[in-house]
Amino acid sequence: MKTITKKSSVNVNQDRDWKLLLNKYATPILLVLLIAVNAIFTPNFANVNTMWNILIQMTTILLTALGMTLVIASGGIDISVGSVMAISSIVTAKSLGFGVVPAVILGLLISAVCGVFIGFIIARFKIQPIIVTLPMMIGIRGIAQVINDSQLLNFNEPAFSFLGTYKFGGSVPIQVFIMIIVSASVYFIANKMSFGRYVQAMGDNYKASRLTGINTFMVTISIYMISATLAGFAGIIETARLSAADANAIGKLMELDAIAAVAVGGTPMNGGRPNVIGTIFGVLIIQIITVAVNMNNIPYTYSLVLKAIVIILALWARRDK
């Protein structure tokens, strides 16, 4: 009798260890599985060009998702990032006449202003972030559309298009370097700087953070400013790549991809430790699904269902308890 109970308790432990491991590494495991399956079944998937394509296309999601990682870690959410992409895109394209550098700075600036405004409202009036960013999502896109009368804005400005099309050594897209630099910066902010500690502390226990002397007001504003600026940067790169700005289309539903990537990447949705590496994996997963579905000629509508299933799978694997 005694031995039986002992044995079963050991099994329980092993079971728990296994689950813990799955919980911790669910995202990379899923990513490897996804790559393996596609390498075998999707024609031309295991191909350098496909890789470059995936990397170019994931840039916008990654930049917004990195900002979103900080926002979600702080216990908030920002669904206006897609619209911020649109406004920075159209503002930059519209002001290319002043020169490339001023135009890009203007685009980033207007994004930062959006973020500061959102952060201010949230911090000052203690309104739930989703309630604040929902009208911002609608309103900012509205302004973006008004700027060019909802028309597609084409331009021919090689110096600007360089930002989205240049390839180092003829093959490595500039986006790869942008992603590396931004990812490393956000990782550094989240893990090495005191700011990252404050973000996490506020997401984990807001009241205690305030009583510990953290300037919750300024930190909140900074978080949303970083998020919006990164989204705006994503919009600028996308605009440069397309040599056109379309405020109706650019960044649409981007917030959902970004949030999904952060969730899949393992940053706790109710606030806590920002998992920057996890977010990168999450973005890769979402982008590979999109690309693979295209390459297999599966209709777009099915790809959405597939995406949903994979996201649920990832969240299930790393759920609490």
Place this chain on the structure above:
Amino acid sequence: MDERILLHMKNISKNFPGVKALKGVDLEVKKGEVHALMGENGAGKSTLIKVLTGVHVEDSGEIYFEGKQIFTNTTLQAQKCGISTIYQELDLIPELSICENVFLGREIMKNGMIDWRATEEKAKAILLDMGIKVDVKGVLSQQSTAIQQMVSIARAISINARLVVMDEPTSSLDEKEVKVLFNVIKKLKAQDISVIFISHRLDEIFEICDAITILKDGERVGYSAIKDITKLQLVSMMIGRDASKIVSRKKSYSKDKMSNENIIETRNIVREPKVRGIDIEVKKGEVLGLAGLLGAGRTELARLIFGADAPQSGDIYINGKKVKLNLPKDAIKAGLGFCPEDRKVEGIIPHMSVKENITLAMLPRLTKMGVVSKKEQEKIVNKYIEALKIKTPHMNQAVRNLSGGNQQKVILARWLCMNPELLILDEPTRGIDVGAKTEILDLIEKLAEDNISVLMVSSEIEELMHACDRIAVIRDGKKAGELYAEEIGEEAIMNSIAEGGK
């Protein structure tokens, strides 16, 4: 059995994992009686009420209501028996109208539709009966807390409640509103409806109640008609201390030797409803205790001094200079530290490590160009883990996995590493085991030797007597008395808590 007995809870026991919440408690309430249920936090009041109202199911014991044994295993069963509860957080729907709230779930129907006219008239009648004139079609959320409470009571009456349980109904009311509530309670009495009344305010108990049951550590330690008991007896029973056991520490200060340097002073500081004009000062190297019953305003005063809440009026002086503390960070800059009452809710950052929790307040000092110096950080953390004997496998352990006592030490370390001038400790030993408790009390003693002042809120008289040079007694938001080291004795403190003497 006495015919006048409405409710008889017999020998009720209830265990929670690791805690015996109720150990064979009796409670008898007569018809038309207002019965006070008293006891310190954790004495078992709430558990007893929850057993009665069907939120918890008792492990053993019997409940008799109007002479018949009843089983209240769900809240619905309790309601059907005629037991209604007015909770601290009202269980009404704020966006519905008053009359809708009164009849929620029991709408008056006519031809399959709600009969609005009857609903309005009946709600109006019930409220008028209670002496409340109010537009019953108005939205509830626009009414004061007091009126909302009356609606809650009206709802109870409309269910034909025989017994209404009021859990701290006055805690969010001002004086005028309390009077209205008491009038309603008197009307209930006149209708032979009984009330169980829970409050921490002694004056109220003596004003409105007929009988009293006192709980302590899950047992009934007293039962009496209100006219046969004095406030002092009541407080002694609630706190239940044996004065001979207390060994007080070597006091460094007495009335004559007291330093004249005030680290902090408050002048007529007000934040209604809990703080109603308090003057206190903490001197250099002094341990000042704040005594008083729960809800007297001690925590609220501590929070005002730390800038966690803003005062409505009054001044705060730090080292003789008038200051305005808008946020905790201002107080921290001025050399203050604060260990809050509820460690889990306001103290620890649960998923962060011991290391990060200890250094959270001092990060600005460890940071160059926004980057945290890991080396210095770990040096400090190691120093305090050792100094305070924090039991943790390593400094990267998540703080939520530590015991309560060790979590408290982590928060103490968070402030000690800032070299504070004044440490505010709100119930520093609540919910931690005896060993850690002694260590923390020893630490407070050592702080005073190092000339760090301490302002300590505690509900444990024994602890205050052990640690403090001076004790200020807070009662109903005002300072009721002050005792110096040589005068500190249990009797004196209790007298002050009960009567506001001295």
